[in-house]
Amino acid sequence: MTLDLTPEETTAIWLTLRVALVAVAASLPVAILVAWVLARCRFPGIVLFDAIVHLPLTLPPVVTGFLLLLVFGRRAPVGAFLAEHFGLVFSFRWTGAALAAAVMGFPLFVRAIRLSIEAVDRRLEDAASTLGAPRALVALTVTLPLILPGILAGGVLAFARAMGEFGATVTFVSNIPGETQTIASAIYTYTQVPGGDGPALRLTLISVVLSLGALVLSELLARRTRRAIGQTRP
Amino acid sequence: MRLEVEVRHLQGGFRLDAAFASDAAVTALFGPSGSGKTTLVNILAGLIRPSEGRITLDGLALFDAARRIDVPVHKRGVGYVFQEARLFPHLSVRSNLGYGRRMAALAGRRGAADEFDRVVALLGISALLDRKPAGLSGGEAQRVAIGRALLARPRLLLMDEPLAALDTARKAEILPYLEQVAAETRVPIVYVSHSVPEVVRLAGTVVAMDHGRVVACGPADKVIGGLDATASDDAGAVLDAVVAGEEADGLTRLDTNAGPLLVPAVGRPTGARLRLLVRARDVLVASEHPQGLSALNVLPATVTVIGAPHGAAVEVTLAAGSATLHARLTRRAVETLALAAGRPCFAIVKASTLADESAPPPPWLTP
Known part of the structure; x- marks a missing residue:
């Protein structure tokens, strides 16, 4: 077997990377905000909020995909609004694949950041306040740098999850080569046709390499960051 | 500088009811563990909001329950040296020292240009500037913490047993610096301690506390001389x-x-x-x-x-x-x-x- 990739396969690989990167980048600020609320705020209904954030982890992906269709579809309320006012269309576009990937990876992202926020020594934040820093600047100059390893770890988890997303993506934006066909859905397609074993195996190999590379890279980054912020252990 | 405090606070089962006034360069809050000293300095810093009372610094209210005044921590201008140094682990010693200065600059207040060098020299920390806090000894870290608090240009400096976490040799290393800070910076200090020798050495006014109440307040010789010698070895x-x-x-x-x-x-x-x-x-x-x-x-x-x-x-x-x-x-x-x-x-x-x-x-x- 060789790694001579067909143009379709190459397209699927680049599309997967783009979808996963955009999914992680777009959900980053929201993930930090939600993690902050879950770690620091106490209000009635927080348990329900927590459960909703974690829902994509427990729901069948097909259900998540269908719900996305109901909310962000072309004629659905939110989808129509975004298309009309911002020109942002999700259904049957790669942006929809990114949205599905972001939603599926979101609980993992939030969880990692939340744990690192809870591990931050609040006494350092008090110290920053006594030095004249208003709350927003305390968050920006003390808390945020200290939770960077958690953000990185969560980002990589979400990225890996996004690359592997299948069920919700296929349900929401289908499996269109060149637009919404990621590595996962391409492999699925190849396994459904005669003689598709070769391409499926090639893509599988690439999938393994990409995932492994992401994990190794994140571990190296996390180590370096921990050193930079003066933590000896995670 | 005159600090007037009169606060009441209920926290869990602990009741703090403390009132004192001092215009000394160094005021010691003195008392055994659990007497409410740390709660009281946290109230002075604004980290704890008391149930009722009043805190004024030179006549300006930092807190006044009756007038609904509660100046937020970052606007009080009250420096705080904690028992543990609490240096920011992700910043170098230099950046830690400069933290308060940068915050002051953002708020539109600028310190004298040579302030940084003077404080660094005063505390003998010039050799540490490019290190990370993780590599400092306890005594070094505490000196940096003192410098960091001073460079934020506080109107009042709180020190909560800054020597408690250090061994005898490190204490002896820091005490002279504390004395110089008190003598040279003209920033009034509230110094929390349960050590009679430290209090005698540093404080002008001593506020003795026990069980959340002020049991004595006055010049060091009067208050320390009034301790029960049958109960304390240091009396x-x-x-x-x-x-x-x-x-x-x-x-x-x-x-x-x-x-x-x-x-x-x-x-x-x-x-x-x-x-x-x-x-x-x-x-x-x-x-x-x-x-x-x-x-x-x-x-x-x-x-x-x-x-x-x-x-x-x-x-x-x-x-x-x-x-x-x-x-x-x-x-x-x-x-x-x-x-x-x-x-x-x-x-x-x-x-x-x-x-x-x-x-x-x-x-x-x-x-």
Whole structure:
């Protein structure tokens, strides 16, 4: 077997990377905000909020995909609004694949950041306040740098999850080569046709390499960051 | 600078009800663990909001429940040196020191250009600037923390047992810096401690606390002298002394308000003023002038008060010169010597214990 990739396969690989990167980048600020609320705020209904954030982890992906269709579809309320006012269309576009990937990876992202926020020594934040820093600047100059390893770890988890997303993506934006066909859905397609074993195996190999590379890279980054912020252990 | 505090606060089952006023350069909050000292400084800093009361600094309210004033922590201008240094681990020593300065600059206040260098020199931390906090010793980290608080240009500096986490050698390393900070920066300090020697050495006004209440407030010699000597090993008298001269054998002659004393060399020039702690457990009482005794310091005195006995121990208060001395004796000794108020006697003070707490003396006591 060789790694001579067909143009379709190459397209699927680049599309997967783009979808996963955009999914992680777009959900980053929201993930930090939600993690902050879950770690620091106490209000009635927080348990329900927590459960909703974690829902994509427990729901069948097909259900998540269908719900996305109901909310962000072309004629659905939110989808129509975004298309009309911002020109942002999700259904049957790669942006929809990114949205599905972001939603599926979101609980993992939030969880990692939340744990690192809870591990931050609040006494350092008090110290920053006594030095004249208003709350927003305390968050920006003390808390945020200290939770960077958690953000990185969560980002990589979400990225890996996004690359592997299948069920919700296929349900929401289908499996269109060149637009919404990621590595996962391409492999699925190849396994459904005669003689598709070769391409499926090639893509599988690439999938393994990409995932492994992401994990190794994140571990190296996390180590370096921990050193930079003066933590000896995670 | 005058700090006036009058607060009440209920936290869990603990009730704090404290009021004091001080215009000393260093005010010590003194008391055993759990007496509410840390809660009180956290209230001063604005980290804890008291249930009711008032805090004013030079007449300006930092907190006033009646007038609904509660200046937020970052706007109080109250520096805080914590028990643990609490340096930011992700920043270098230089950036830690500059943190408060940058915040002040963002708020439109700028310090003098040479301020940074002066504080670094004052605390002897110039060699540490490019290091990370994780690589500092406890004493170094605490010095950096003091510098960081000073560079935020506070109107009041709180120090919550800044030496408690350090061993004896590190304490001795930092104390002189603290004295210099108090003497040179003119930032009034509220210093929390349960150590009598530290308080005697640093504080002008002492606020003694117990069980969330202020039990005594006043000049250090009055408050420390008023401690129950049968309950605390460190209780005793605080004497004001002037170095009168060096003896050929290495001893130093001191003129104190209790009379002349000989102590091991204090390394201070003649004429220098210092403060001594004479612990009650280190004072003996004789009914006649003792003969053939190794102790060098025998002061004529008069018994003024025989305290109530605690087990076998009794605290006897003596007038010596213009000072008050305290002696922790046994009940049996008091009975054998027939000590009673008004009776003349001699106080024998061990010289070695004098020097322990006196050297080097607080520089602001030096003329």
